[in-house]
Amino acid sequence: MPYDTQLSIVIVNYNTKHFLEQCLYSIHAATQGLETDIYVVDNCSTDGSIAYLRPLFPEVTFIENEKNVGFAKANNQAFRICRGEYVLMLNPDTVVGEESLRSLCCFMDEHPEAGALGLKMLNGNGVFLAESKRSFPTPWVSFCKLFGLSKLFPHSPRFASYSLSYLSADEQHEVDILCGAFMLMRHEALNKIGFLDEAFFMYGEDIDLSYRFIQAGYKNYYIPERMLHYKGESTQKVSYSFLRRFYGAMLIFYRKYYIQSSVWMNLAVRTAILFQALTAPLVHIFKQQTNGKKMRRVLVVGRNASFNDVRKYLATSFRRCEYINLWNLDEERIASAVCRKNQMKRFTDIVFVYPDARFEQMFLLMDLMPNKQLVYHIYHRIPHFLISPGK
Template structure:
């Protein structure tokens, strides 16, 4: 039997700030409860006026957790400070609600910190919901030059450079313990004595930047920050903050300006200038990208029609067309615009310009466009209209090339989403769990190929007839069978083994999901209930 990992005084205070991520929070607390089973620890949840039933869930399922329920959203820094002020632990851990920790994460961190007296802070190796390493696990100080390299893309161009990649310390081995400068706010382990000395989180940072500021103050006080990859956690990056949004760009970079003014006052003005350029450049590029995504089909059709008209005009003397229409004369441009807008209008009316390619709507739109073109062309004077042969050639061209372009796009779209379509699901757990989840999957999608992986690493009689893999083979089997989805039972399999399998797979094409208490399944992008209780 394992000896309890206990100390003379409380060793650890875990602080989780929550905002409207009830299911992620339940999963996080479930993993934290396991990780503190042999440690004298206390757990705080500070809720920033969530509109879901987060507070009620914590009080019902985790009565040992200390809940601070704010009546308004006071921000990340102030919420953490509320708990830090009353925390009793030798160590403080600021933990995001959209994380999952291994069962021995805290014991490993305590052992390292106890043996490293100069350590003020500690971060661990973080992976996302696909098992992909998150580079913010280890970061350098965002000085004006380092921030400049990141903002303008030089760190992405030279990811291993000691000059250009200092923001994410790309030149450091992701599997080796190293001194770093900045800890991630998703998992920020610190000595309480250090915080009492340097002060808590700066509340002028409402969201983002506070971890950078606090990490830097730890360094200025003469302590070291460490990256500790011997322990790994899942961080479903973006679930509680939606980091892909334009709003995130504004909020994050403005936090960087606050940090710069506080610690690099002499360079803050120039730094703020470049930051503001980056903010508006990123926002502008995002808007342009979205706009181009919406109008890609109309642009393609315009190009096809222009090329078609140009070719017909060029070759019409050689194929017997009357030569009365010239693009350069007073009616030429009107003829071109008539042909163009007739088909654009027809395709728009039939709703052919959607994100997904629809060949039947495209043909219907071309029929409508043809009727519009014939009607408009008949209203022109005889010497200023398309001849019947020219009209027939235009119609033949658009009915061949525009649908053909859709077929090509459809092929590439299918190719793009092929790995994301749920065709093969691997379920890992005990037989009862697998049967339950399989029936739900087959009920919704009968064509899905469901594979079974055992919850442990040993086979008994007849196991090989039902299971395709043992627990430690999940990553390999997922790759061999091109699985799009892997579902783990956290009741049957430890979080440590689940995270290990995800880290081995390390594939952005696999959507890893974890069942929590066999009640709901949680993944990077959604939560699905299993049983209504």
């Protein structure tokens, strides 16, 4: 079947205005030289996302829903009309590298057996996100995940199969499950296996889709190409409704593929939900109290001409700020910072200035210096706004 474009990009938005703006800026840079069609499906946002973004990105097709129809159904709306040989399902709270999409389309060209591929996702602390590569959630694999055995034995193929933590994150692998935050798919294969199962309102649909690619004889690949994923900035991960939907999606998957285990899994999932519902809010409160007390020591990574404006902006945005220093890109490359890890440890926040620094340069430093106590931000010089994890 002939396609009109090389790549279709589909993003579902719900109240993520500036995260989506940043995502679209990264897509604009990453699709230079590619024939693309881009769709944003808005699930009845109340933050003015579409009115704000439509004039900034006239090349994007915006689809506005009158109610929140869920992640799967919203994606399917765009899947039915997109025209690319390859289809990228992408979260709005992501940032992709300038060269990534072109190289990934080439990979798909060279690997006709590939149904889908995913990337090496980093969070706002530079920490690798384990859901970048996963195995099938069989009853045993899910048991190890739900009851913490995978964390106790992260290097064991027997106990840590859920996130495949025994496989290097810096090497290419053939895997079972990819993350729906970034899933590049062969359009022909997607049409063959069917779109997202709309029984999954939110969470779990990527597991189901990955599973169906494998069932149809395709391969799913994990590629160690860096990207940034803020991991659900529009959701409240400590709320009971989040936990119910997240683990409820697991039950839907089991009823669909492991009906003989669904009774056992129902009990296990309910136990996990109760435990998480009791402990997660306490952990969240503790983190908030800890973070609220520390003094910020900020390093701005940008050019000298940008520093004064950025410093003024941060002085009003950051509370309890001890000092704001500059890593001057007119004089030194970002990669040079890695050679000074001991000096870098004194900072609590690193603010990249875009477009002074390229997104791929940011990912490089974040990947080489992951730290749960260090927060990476991106300041956009034009227009002026700051993206921070959890904001």
